[in-house]
Amino acid sequence: MQKHSQQHSNKSTLIHTDHLSLTYGETKVFSDVCISVDRGSFSSIVGPNGAGKTQLMRVMLGLVKPTDGVIKRNYKMSDVGYVPQKLFIDPSFPITVREFLITYLSPKGFWISNEMPKFDKNLMVEDLIDKQVGKLSGGQLQRVMLSAVLSTKPKILFLDEFSSGVDPHGRSELFNQLHRLNEVDKISIIMISHDIEVTSQYADTVFCLNKEMVCNGRPHEVFTAENFEKMYGIPLTKLKQHEHRNG
Amino acid sequence: MDSLITVLSYPFIQRAIIAGCIIAISTAFLSVFVTLRNMSFYADAISHSALAGIAIGIMLGVAPFPAAIVFCVFLGLGTVYIKNRSTVSIDTIIGVLFAAGISLGVALISRLQEFRTDLFTFLFGDVLAVTWNDILVSTVLTIVILIYLLYTSKQLLLSTFSEDFSIVRGIKTVWLEYSFFAITALTIAMSIKVVGIILITGLLIIPGAIGKNLGKSFKQTVFWSLIFSVFSAISGIIISYYLDIPSGPSIILVGASCFIITTIIRRR
Numbered sequence: 001m002q003k004h005s006q007q008h009s010n011k012s013t014l015i016h017t018d019h020l021s022l023t024y025g026e027t028k029v030f031s032d033v034c035i036s037v038d039r040g041s042f043s044s045i046v047g048p049n050g051a052g053k054t055q056l057m058r059v060m061l062g063l064v065k066p067t068d069g070v071i072k073r074n075y076k077m078s079d080v081g082y083v084p085q086k087l088f089i090d091p092s093f094p095i096t097v098r099e100f101l102i103t104y105l106s107p108k109g110f111w112i113s114n115e116m117p118k119f120d121k122n123l124m125v126e127d128l129i130d131k132q133v134g135k136l137s138g139g140q141l142q143r144v145m146l147s148a149v150l151s152t153k154p155k156i157l158f159l160d161e162f163s164s165g166v167d168p169h170g171r172s173e174l175f176n177q178l179h180r181l182n183e184v185d186k187i188s189i190i191m192i193s194h195d196i197e198v199t200s201q202y203a204d205t206v207f208c209l210n211k212e213m214v215c216n217g218r219p220h221e222v223f224t225a226e227n228f229e230k231m232y233g234i235p236l237t238k239l240k241q242h243e244h245r246n247g
Numbered sequence: 248m249d250s251l252i253t254v255l256s257y258p259f260i261q262r263a264i265i266a267g268c269i270i271a272i273s274t275a276f277l278s279v280f281v282t283l284r285n286m287s288f289y290a291d292a293i294s295h296s297a298l299a300g301i302a303i304g305i306m307l308g309v310a311p312f313p314a315a316i317v318f319c320v321f322l323g324l325g326t327v328y329i330k331n332r333s334t335v336s337i338d339t340i341i342g343v344l345f346a347a348g349i350s351l352g353v354a355l356i357s358r359l360q361e362f363r364t365d366l367f368t369f370l371f372g373d374v375l376a377v378t379w380n381d382i383l384v385s386t387v388l389t390i391v392i393l394i395y396l397l398y399t400s401k402q403l404l405l406s407t408f409s410e411d412f413s414i415v416r417g418i419k420t421v422w423l424e425y426s427f428f429a430i431t432a433l434t435i436a437m438s439i440k441v442v443g444i445i446l447i448t449g450l451l452i453i454p455g456a457i458g459k460n461l462g463k464s465f466k467q468t469v470f471w472s473l474i475f476s477v478f479s480a481i482s483g484i485i486i487s488y489y490l491d492i493p494s495g496p497s498i499i500l501v502g503a504s505c506f507i508i509t510t511i512i513r514r515r
Contacts, residue, residue: 007471036365040255055323061411061415063411063414077415078417079419081417082411083410084409084411087408087409087412088407088408089408090283091337092459093283093459093468094459094462094464094465094467094468095464096463096464097463098464099464099465099466102401102406103404104416105407106347106401107401107402107413107417107418108402108417108418109398109401110330110397110398111397111400111401126503132463132464146344152416158415236341241477
């Protein structure tokens with residue numbers, strides 16, 4: 001299996017997995033996942049709740065060891081920027097955006113300096129700099145998180161349900177920024193998303209997961225009625241009705 | 248009634264105020280993280296278990312407070328060790344250790360006849376009885392605690408927000424968790440002489456809570472926490488002298504009053 005994995009890994013491949021499985025005790029999280037993520041790509045992992053998407057991303061990041069299979073990573077941890085699904089910030093805890101950005105940029109070393117990191121002007125966080133992180137809206141927090149992560153000049157971004165809790169306008173702005181980072185700055189992006197529309201619009205590669213790999217390829221190739229039924233267990237027409245009802 | 252100047256000229260009051268301020272500085276800084284990480288139950292468990300450490304020290308013929316420090320630090324490290332090797336929640340583990348620690352303490356005390364007269368001192372503290380040697384030890388430990396907190400404060404903040412987030416950023420979260428639990432246990436054991444086993448949790452929660460009420464940033468939170476912690480220690484000791492009450496409860500009552508006042512001010 002190791003040999004097989006190395007044959008498929010080359011410089012243009014960022015991550016290659018071979019029959020990757022993860023179980024917690026008796027519970028299967030996902031199994032037999034074989035994927036290749038290309039350098040410079042904008043990849044999206046889609047699937048229903050409980051499909052194993054976040055855990056697959058954690059394995060990709062090296063935060064969890066797989067139970068079985070091989071994963072080959074052609075990147076250094078210092079090249080990674082990661083925005084988790086959720087931050088546990090007590091809304092009443094007064095840490096400012098400035099302190100948060102400084103803390104993220106240089107987490108080691110004594111105390112919090114006053115030196116501000118250089119951040120991406122396009123993300124418009126200047127106005128938020130003295131606001132408290134716990135009091136930001138969903139979209140503002142994601143912009144701050146992205147600014148923090150980009151301040152370390154990553155080559156790969158891992159984004160776990162990046163746009164959840166963000167209104168449609170804010171979501172559109174965020175994904176335009178991601179598109180720019182991918183196209184102009186050549187940052188590879190791997191994101192988890194429930195949003196099929198956004199994935200179709202921005203991602204160039206899609207991995208459909210539901211405990212195991214259902215399909216992968218370009219969005220227009222994989223987003224078929226058959227694949228949707230395999231992934232979500234219900235016909236596409238019912239899925240659309242459900243999405244429509246839930247806005 | 249003695250004037251304030253006269254009271255402050257008494258050597259035992261001077262020692263008490265110096266010791267109280269030293270302990271107040273370390274507990275204030277730590278309390279910001281204890282409140283942020285919701286660790287008040289852990290602080291309670293460690294402080295109550297310190298009784299067993301004190302009793303073990305007396306049984307072995309060594310000084311009770313250093314014995315309590317060693318016992319509490321090992322208990323803190325043990326809590327993290329079990330947590331990392333179990334699927335049981337941290338609250339359950341702390342609950343078990345809490346019950347076991349205090350039970351062991353009471354069981355050992357029941358075997359020590361001469362110890363019972365000192366029980367009140369251990370439970371509620373006696374800062375008026377501190378010696379220069381106690382102050383020297385507290386000063387050294389406080390310097391260690393402050394250096395640790397200044398060095399790890401950013402790592403502690405990030406790891407509180409998300410463990411995965413901080414691991415990706417290169418923080419060794421396992422080491423951080425062990426060291427933070429050990430430092431908290433060390434601070435608790437060191438502070439027993441000032442406010443006692445029962446009330447030490449107050450020193451680890453009240454300053455941080457006041458800091459949260461008044462601060463508009465992390466730095467301000469630490470600043471206000473330090474100011475009110477030291478103020479509570481000094482005024483609590485002086486009030487305890489005038490009212491002839493134990494100094495530990497007096498310090499906590501001053502701190503609690505400040506918390507209530509700052510909460511009301513904040514609401515406005």
